[in-house]
Amino acid sequence: MFVLTNDAQRVGVFCAERIGNTAGWAPTATGIGLDRNGVIIAGVMYDRYTGPNVVAHIAGVPGSRWMTRNFLRAIFQYPFLGLEVKRLTAEVEVANTAAMRLNKHFGFQYEATLTDVFPSGDVDIMVMWKQDCRWLHI
Numbered sequence: 506m507f508v509l510t511n512d513a514q515r516v517g518v519f520c521a522e523r524i525g526n527t528a529g530w531a532p533t534a535t536g537i538g539l540d541r542n543g544v545i546i547a548g549v550m551y552d553r554y555t556g557p558n559v560v561a562h563i564a565g566v567p568g569s570r571w572m573t574r575n576f577l578r579a580i581f582q583y584p585f586l587g588l589e590v591k592r593l594t595a596e597v598e599v600a601n602t603a604a605m606r607l608n609k610h611f612g613f614q615y616e617a618t619l620t621d622v623f624p625s626g627d628v629d630i631m632v633m634w635k636q637d638c639r640w641l642h643i
Contacts, residue, residue: 508540509579516548523564537583539565539576547571549580557591559584563607574643577611581633581640593638595631598623605629612639 510516516536520526531552538548547565561584565571584590595613597604613631622628635641 509576510538510540510545511536512538513550515545517550519545519548520550520562520564524562526562535583537576537580539571539573541569547576551584551588554588554590558594559588559590560594560596563595563604563611577640578643581638585635585638585641591635593633593635595633597629597631598625599627599629600625612637 513530513534513536516538517530517534519538520536521529530550533554534550534552536548536550538545540546546569547563549564550562551559552562553560561580563580581593584593593613594616595608597608599605599618608631611633613633614637615629616632617630619628619630
């Protein structure tokens with residue numbers, strides 16, 4: 506059974522372990538996770554909210570079938586309809602081709618590259634605009 510959770514502590518630990526966040530989350534960060542039988546299998550942490558923008562950090566367990574309609578609807582409705590942001594930003598290490606492919610599948614578009622941000626190299630900044638989000642009404 507799948508259950509959505511807004512336990513930012515559990516979701517934050519899950520996401521941090523998978524994306525390599527060693528700095529931790531801001532105290533204002535929020536999260537949505539997908540829990541199956543007491544175990545988080547996917548999560549999104551929302552960080553650095555500015556009013557018109559929030560940064561999304563998306564993680565999931567490969568092969569766990571976490572991209573359900575309810576989860577996808579929830580993770581995009583929260584920032585666009587709940588926080589009322591105009592844009593959602595994703596930061597993706599250029600070397601992480603799987604994450605890049607996933608973000609493009611979700612509908613994020615390339616915006617800029619930050620050079621030498623991580624030990625592994627560059628980071629692409631990707632954006633999804635509210636009017637372009639196909640997940641709001643599925």
